[in-house]
Amino acid sequence: MIEKSVQRRRQRRQVVLGLGVLAGLIQQAYAQEAAAPAPDAPAQVAPAVQADVNVVKVTGYRASLLSSAKDKKEAIGFQDTISAEDIGKFPDKNIAESLSRVPGVQIARDVTGEGTNIQIRGLGSSFTKILLNNAQIAVASSGPIDGANTNREVDLDLLPTDLFTKLTVSKSPTADLIEGGAAGVVNMRSARPFDNPGTHVSYGVTAQKQQIADGVGGRGSLVASKTWGDTFGILAGFTVNRQKSRTTGYETVGLTNPNLTAAQSASPTRNSTGGGNWTIPATVPAGAGAGLVAGTPIDQAFLLSHNPGLTIDQIDNALLPRLGRFMDYFGTRDKGSAILSAEWRPLANLHFYVDTLYSKKDDDMQRIAYTWAVRNGASIPLNMQVDNTNCTIGCTVTSGTYSNASYFIEFGPRRDRTDLKGINPGMEWKITPTLKLDAQANATKSTFSHEAPTVMPITAAGSGLVATFNNNGGGVPSITFNQDVNDPANFVWAGGRVNIQNELRETSTKGFHTDLTWGDSKLSLKAGLAYDDIDRRIRGQDNSAAWQAAVCGNNPSVFLQGPNGAPACDGASTPGASAAALYPGYGTGYTAGQTAPLVYQGSLIPLNKLSTYLVPGPNGRVVVDWDRFRKDSNYDAYNSTAPDSTSSSTGASSGYVREKTTGFYTEINGETTLGSFPVRYNAGVRYVRTKQDVGSLNSFSDPRNATLTQNGSKYPNQTEWVYQDTTYNNTLPSATAAITLRKDVVARVALSKSMTRANPNSLRPGINFSGTSADVGTIGSPELKPYLSNNIDLGIDWYTGREGYVSLTVFQKKVKGFTVIDNLTMPFSALAAYGITYNNLIPTQQVAINSRGGPDVATVVMSQERNAGGILTVRGLEIGWVQPLDKLLPIRGFGFSETATLINQSASGEGTNGFVALNVPKKSNNFGFYYENHGYMARISHQYQQGSQSANANQSGVTLAALYGRSYKQADFSSSVDLEEVLGRDNWPTITFDIVNLNKAKREGYFQFPNAAFSSYDPGRTFQLGLRGKF
Incomplete structure (x- = not known):
């Protein structure tokens, strides 16, 4: 080693x-x-x-690189910028993808391959503060299709590149930066009229075709600006984007192993690795298939004889997909954005501005999954093979045949709508040559709605279905069946289901910042005040039970929500038959006084008609005829009346958070010399007070149900929003110096303390105490402290000429505030503070409490997060290199750019045993090789992120199983021909051609072992052909 x-x-x-x-x-x-002439030599006039x-004309992409290098050289701290030309010269779909070219920035992608949010220097995306025109922003969306965004992530896929002029990534904080980004701060500067004085119109239209999707999409933009002298200017712009999207994939929702009984395993280590989400029946059921005889005992001898060469421990611990699910996700994704900006300079020393933004996204998609169901099933393994003779800590199934199998279709239309509105007025007043006042106000509001019904028909139990599984070396496996699983006649309702699960979100921000600066470039003092207010509410909705009763539960004339029972989903249709047995307590308790007859009206989608709703879909696979199913199942009525729920289908819990912060800072900036070396410096301190209000929607049993035991009489569970507030203060010092060692070499050093507030989902003051044994539960942690990071940055930049530079930076972050879970033993009576009392327990819970001495004596064990005392240390090296090659090659215009980040993390101290920061690649880089000259531009780029751990251990109940993302490599190609320059025609457009994901990269992950595939998503290539111009 x-x-x-x-x-x-x-x-x-x-x-x-x-x-x-x-x-x-x-x-x-x-x-x-x-080189200049020597002092004694006469100047030569060429x-x-x-x-x-x-003379070399530097325009377009190379001009943007030159601007970025200039900004980097002039900055005191560690920052990188991407200017307008750089943003617009690539096939980036949004701001997140543009930022991925900055050293130390990694990008998170949706299953479609599109970038969604970013992280900086090895800490998650919630540790990065996102600003819009120097003010904080919150977007209500829930993130990628397999995410929930319950932390502090900000999705950037809503924001197009066309409407922004500069993106700045600050990795070493200064006192005047808004706090909250322990990893770094990103400021997105939208376009303003005086960025380019005069009258200008720029436009762009692009056709885009995803290789595996049906249809062609497109996007367009138009930005117009006009200034009147140096006094007033206005700019307006908009973009529209329609993407015909499709992604195919494979999902497992985890891997598992069988839960063997004592008769099936005599091993002393039976079920020792956890999991056990799949039960092998005690005897062969009727219709199991594969020639098995019904009634045959399935014991250890049976399993060993039907899986020759394996030990019982191998059979017990070998991992198999919980769901072998092949996914097809396709549809239309629409986006639109508009900005309006005005600037007014009534005096030479007085400047007013206002920036407004509106963005909207509408994803109208279908998600269809074809699934071999292992979890909660009763498959029987035959001829199973595994990858390891020693399965003590688990191993992977490489192949096998499984009788008594089941297969279902999970059809899910998905409609996600997001919008964002913002306004940002401000002023700059140079009161005297040495005194300047800046003031700015800001407000944003964002809403999100997620509608995701599910229709899930399944193959009949005892139908003789047999699955054959092949691991394919850890890639996407092969799963085949002995029956035609695309035959609509093979599907039934029994064991299937339908769901209505929605999510609604709202976020808003508002704030006011003002700064007063005295001095000049040699020495200046700056002080400022800041007030910020940000809030978010997540609401889940669920009407699954009522809709399912109508669709396939014989449609009773009266339906009562839980804890009253519900009819089985079997597609029965007996209109007029009595439903009294469903609710024997009807007319008492909750339904006292109701006398309407209880009858069945027949399933809206009865079993004998189910097959008519299953029609051929993409690639010959069967799908649900959604338009017809939606109408006949009365979906819209049930969806519009969905009651609030404590959670949603994205996995997010209903919750609320509001943070009102008041900050004050002071800093000093100046220039001096250290020996003979010029030094620029910044030092300051920021003090911030945070008032935090958090809320959670809690559900608990109605206490009146204590004496009501019959279905039909029970009161629905009660829901209540519970709120709690806390206040804390933080002081954040910082100091930075830039030393000019030569006119082309700059060294930097920065020391700072930064913060990120705790995960709002962990702060919710909720309680979960639903177990029938009434002995364990979970409690929220509204008093969690923020993450605090002590930072050291050291770097040196060498500016090699024009846009070229080489940059080396080493950094260290020591972060504390990570959480661990404590199991707290407390009196049951202490739960009254959370709304849990003896009277609102269900009868079985009351019996359990009484058996332990009653409510005044019994104790319970509650799990709760707390801040650990340990520290996470992140150390890294960043390399940036941009280099024109005009002096090395016979043809001018070539160059390359390279960014690389190497990260190492370690944890020490209390509560850090086994701790690892998630989604932190040890290595990442972005390499580009470009040519730009005489109106022609071409660039090929390659992004790489090494695989990393994405979720902690104990996944799916398997003790040692963590989730990992595989290494990701993506190549893109972009090119353009400027017809104005090539043909010498004024105002002629530029033709662009781009290929995104040239190498058809897939986003993949695995479960505990590299050959145990967890997921794989394949969006394929995208081709883009467009025109852009300006006049």
């Missing part, structure tokens, strides 16, 4: 040395070109013709 570590360090030094040598050669070439030959 020591030798390998030493070897890796040597390799890193060799890489850095090699970069330095090559950059030095290039820099010398530019230096020779630009002929005009020769001067023309030596």
Whole structure:
């Protein structure tokens, strides 16, 4: 291990040395070109013709690189920028994808391949603060299709690149930056009229075709601005985007193993690895298939004889997909954004501005899954093979045949709507040459709605269905069946279901910031006040039980919500038959006084008609005829009356958080010398007070049900919003210095303390005490403290000429505030503070409490998160290199860019045993090779993120099973031809052609073992052909 570590360090030094040598050669070439005459030598005046030959016109993409290099060199702290041309020169679909080219920034992608949010320097996306025009922003969306966004993530896929002029990533905080980004702060600057004085119109239209999707989409943009002298200007712009999208994939929702009985395993370590989501029947059921005889005992001898070569421990611990689910996700994704900005300068020293933004997204998709169901099933393994003779900690099934199998279709239309509105007025007043006042107000509001019904018909039990599974070496497995699973006649309702589960979200922000600066570039003092108010509410809705009773439960004339029972979903249709047995207590308790007759009206989608709603779909697979099913099942009525629920189908829990923060800061900026070296510096401190209000929707049994035992008489569970507030203060110092070692070499050092507030989902003051034994539960943690990070940054930049530079930065973050779960033993009576009392327990819980001495004596064990005392240390190296190659190649216009980030993390102290920060790749890089000259531009880029752990252990109840993402590599190609320059025609457009995901990269993950596939999503390539221009 020591030798390998030493070897890796040597390799890193060799890489850095090699970069330095090559950059030095290039820099010398530019230096020779630009060298001034010696002091004693007479200046030589070059002929005009020769001067023309030596002039290199830098425009377009290279001009943007030059602007970014200039901004980087002039910055005191560690920051990177992407300017307008850079943003617009790539096939980026949104801001997140543009930011992925910054060193230290990693991007999270949806299953469609589109970037959604970012993280900086090895900490999750919730540790990055996102600003819009220097003000905080919140977007209500729930993130990727397999996410929930219950933390502090900000989805950036709503924001198009066309309407922004600069993106700035600050990795070393200063006192004047809004707090909340322990990892870093990203500021997105929208376009303003005086960015380009005069009258201008720019436009763009692009056709886009995803290779595996049906149809062609497109996007367009138009931005117009006009200024009147240097006094007033206005800018308006909009973008529209319609994407015909499709992604195919494989999902498991975890892997599992069988829960063997004592008769099936005599091993002393039976079921020792956890899991057990699948039960092998005690005897062969009728219609199991594969030639098995009904009634045959399935004991240890049976399992060993039908799985030759395996031990009972291998059969017991081998992992199989909980769901072998092949997914098809397709439809239309629409986006639209508009900005309106005005600037007014009534005096030379007074500047007013206002920025407004409106964005909207509407995803109208269908998600269809074809699933072999292992979890909660009763499959019988035959001829199973595994990958390891030692399955003590688990192993992976490589192949096998499974009789008594079941298969279902999960058809789910999905409609997600998001909008965002924002306004940002402000002013700059230079009161005197050395005194300046800045003031700004801001407000945003965002809403999100998620509608995701599910229709799930299933194959009949005892139908003789047999599944054959092949692991395919850990890739997407092969799962085949002995029957035609695309035959509508093979599906029934019994064991299936329908769901109505929605989610609604609202977020809002408002704030006011003001700064007063005195001094000049040599020395200035700056102080400021900030007030920010941000809130979010998540509401789940669920009307599944009522809809299911009508669709396939014989449609009783009266339906009562739980804890009253519900009819079985079997597609029965007996109109007029009595339903009295369903609710024997009807007319008493909750339904006292109701005398309407209880009858069945017949399932709206009866079993004998179910097959007529299953029609051929994509690739010959059967799908639900949704338009007809929706109408005949009365879906819209049930959806519009869905009651509130404590959770939703995204996995998010209903909750509320509001944070009102008041901040004050002061800082000093200046210039000095250290020896003979010029030094620019910044030092300051920020104090912030946070008032936090958090809420949770809690559900508990109605106490009146204590004496009501019959269905039909019970009162529905009660729901109540519970709120709790807390207040805390933080002081955040920072100091940064930039030392000019030579005119082309700048070294930087920064020391700082930054913060990110706790996960709002963990702060919810909710309680879960639903177990029938009334002995365990969970409690929210509204008093969790924020994460605090002590940061050190050291770096050196070498500017090699024009847009070229080499940048090396090492950083360290020591973060505390991570949480652990404590199991707290407390008196049952202490739960009254959370609304749980003896009287509102269900009868079985009351019996359990009485058996332990009654409500005044019994104790319970409640799990609760708390801040651990340990520290997470993140150390890393960032490399940035942008280099034109005009002096090395015979053809001008070539160049390359490279960013690389190496990260190592470790944890120490109390509560950190086994702790790891999730979704942190140890290595990531972005390499691009470009050509731009004479109106032609071409660039190929390659992004890489090494695989990393994505979820903690104990997944699906398997003790040692964590989730991991595989390494991701994506190549993109972009090109353009500027017809104005090539053909010498004024105002002619530029033709663009791009290919996204040139190498058809897939987003994949695995479960505990690399050959145990957890998920795989394949969006394929996307081609784009467009025109853009300006006049």
